[in-house]
Amino acid sequence: MDIDFITKTFIRLLGALPLTLSVWFLSVVLGALVAAGVTWMRVSGVRPLELFARAYVMVFRGTPLLIQLFIVYYGLASLPAVRASVFWPFLRDAFNCAVLSLALCTAGYQAEIFRGALLAVPPGQVEAARACGMSGLLMFRRVIFPIALRHALPPYSTEMISMIKATALVSLVTLWDVMSVALKIRNDTLITYLPLILAGAIYFVVNYVIGVAFLALERRLSPHLRPRPS
Amino acid sequence: MSAETPALTVAGMRKRFGALEVLKGISLTANDGDVISILGSSGSGKSTFLRCINLLETPDEGVVTVAGETIKMRSRRGGRSEPADRRQVDRIRSELGMVFQSFNLWSHLTVLENLIEAPVHVQKRPRAECVDEARALLAKVGIADKWSAYPAHLSGGQQQRAAIARALAMRPKVMLFDEPTSALDPELVGEVLRVMRALAEEGRTMLVVTHEMGFARDVSTRVMFLDQGLVEAEGSPDELFGGSTSERFRQFISKERG
Numbered sequence: 001m002d003i004d005f006i007t008k009t010f011i012r013l014l015g016a017l018p019l020t021l022s023v024w025f026l027s028v029v030l031g032a033l034v035a036a037g038v039t040w041m042r043v044s045g046v047r048p049l050e051l052f053a054r055a056y057v058m059v060f061r062g063t064p065l066l067i068q069l070f071i072v073y074y075g076l077a078s079l080p081a082v083r084a085s086v087f088w089p090f091l092r093d094a095f096n097c098a099v100l101s102l103a104l105c106t107a108g109y110q111a112e113i114f115r116g117a118l119l120a121v122p123p124g125q126v127e128a129a130r131a132c133g134m135s136g137l138l139m140f141r142r143v144i145f146p147i148a149l150r151h152a153l154p155p156y157s158t159e160m161i162s163m164i165k166a167t168a169l170v171s172l173v174t175l176w177d178v179m180s181v182a183l184k185i186r187n188d189t190l191i192t193y194l195p196l197i198l199a200g201a202i203y204f205v206v207n208y209v210i211g212v213a214f215l216a217l218e219r220r221l222s223p224h225l226r227p228r229p230s
Numbered sequence: 231m232s233a234e235t236p237a238l239t240v241a242g243m244r245k246r247f248g249a250l251e252v253l254k255g256i257s258l259t260a261n262d263g264d265v266i267s268i269l270g271s272s273g274s275g276k277s278t279f280l281r282c283i284n285l286l287e288t289p290d291e292g293v294v295t296v297a298g299e300t301i302k303m304r305s306r307r308g309g310r311s312e313p314a315d316r317r318q319v320d321r322i323r324s325e326l327g328m329v330f331q332s333f334n335l336w337s338h339l340t341v342l343e344n345l346i347e348a349p350v351h352v353q354k355r356p357r358a359e360c361v362d363e364a365r366a367l368l369a370k371v372g373i374a375d376k377w378s379a380y381p382a383h384l385s386g387g388q389q390q391r392a393a394i395a396r397a398l399a400m401r402p403k404v405m406l407f408d409e410p411t412s413a414l415d416p417e418l419v420g421e422v423l424r425v426m427r428a429l430a431e432e433g434r435t436m437l438v439v440t441h442e443m444g445f446a447r448d449v450s451t452r453v454m455f456l457d458q459g460l461v462e463a464e465g466s467p468d469e470l471f472g473g474s475t476s477e478r479f480r481q482f483i484s485k486e487r488g
Contacts, residue, residue, distance in 0.1 A: 122337070124330060124332050124333075125335075125337065127334060128334035128336065130323065131284055132328075132347070132348035132352055133322075133324030133400075134320070135316070142351055147338055150338060222338070224337055224383070225382070228382075228383040
């Protein structure tokens with residue numbers, strides 16, 4: 001095992017990183033939008049919407065992401081109705097399917113994070129906003145959202161890191177992400193550990209950066225939670 | 231404002247929580263410069279009464295008029311009332327400065343940001359003007375040097391003074407105080423009462439729900455004693471504290487004095 005092989009393997013793995021990061025980024029952004037909708041339904045006070053949101057979270061949190069991914073990629077493709085529909089050009093593409101199923105799944109988790117963050121907004125501070133004459137939208141924008149955001153950040157960073165790791169599953173639907181390149185090198189060379197260790201190191205560094213970035217954001221947004229400056 | 235238009239009137243206010251009727255028809259008139267202390271044992275409805283005035287609780291019946299403008303209400307199905315015009319309610323709320331028992335400063339904003347938040351975003355006044363006014367108000371309540379602190383970094387007394395300044399920053403027509411000193415350590419009560427006394431002396435119209443008998447007796451122009459959802463006694467501090475005809479009020483003050 002020479003340094004040359006390590007370098008080459010590393011470079012090949014890095015070449016797959018953009019795909020891993022694209023799947024991650026698109027799915028967490030799309031997932032956040034879906035989660036915002038689900039959260040809104042969950043706290044709407046309208047019973048049917050509330051039940052739908054609860055069911056959504058139950059299903060997507062309660063079943064393996066791999067099954068969801070396979071259902072979207074293989075399952076939907078096996079239905080003639082889907083292949084005949086306007087969605088087929090979108091769904092026949094493995095990348096789109098991967099982003100869609102990861103987004104739907106993370107939305108379930110993110111919706112619960114958002115809901116918890118909203119519940120943690122002190123009612124007295126909301127009441128103070130109402131007493132000042134803030135309308136519902138202004139109150140959400142200026143008081144509820146900023147406070148909830150600060151509550152959401154720590155669990156949200158965990159979810160972002162989980163999703164980086166979840167992208168490794170897309171190697172099973174024909175996409176050339178970091179994981180699938182590592183598996184390919186292992187198959188081709190019969191060197192088992194090195195490609196996996198290098199791939200693991202790449203995931204670790206990416207997650208390290210995400211973790212540090214969220215910590216920095218948290219520190220920046222929450223000076224009021226730090227001890228009193230002396 | 232003309233002398234004949236009261237700053238605030240409430241007529242026939244009723245409020246029920248389930249089977250419990252908390253307010254059984256309470257009326258009040260506050261003229262400019264009136265400082266009305268609202269007393270009563272816990273459960274007498276005094277906080278609910280205050281919260282119904284700016285519709286933090288929706289009264290079942292009753293008419294609230296602020297500086298001549300009546301809050302429009304309508305009947306919902308089932309007979310309960312609700313505000314007919316949310317925007318009018320928002321506007322009138324911005325004319326009533328509310329001070330809470332638990333301060334309720336916005337935790338993610340500094341003291342100065344707390345003060346300019348509503349003037350800038352609700353009243354749409356120029357930011358620079360609001361900042362100047364906010365600094366003057368902070369000086370007035372004695373915490374000018376705390377403008378950049380976050381609420382969590384202040385003592386309870388400082389937080390409540392900041393909350394009073396936040397309410398004043400809206401240039402309210404009437405100030406509503408909901409047990410402003412009840413959450414404070416005894417040694418911090420004085421600094422808040424001093425600020426409230428100064429406001430009374432400059433002629434602010436104030437409604438104060440309180441357990442501070444000294445404040446009610448020495449500072450207020452009128453005292454209202456609520457008992458079981460009704461006005462049990464009302465009058466000048468001298469009339470009430472000098473020997474009220476109400477047996478319940480005499481019992482109440484002897485208990486409060488411990």
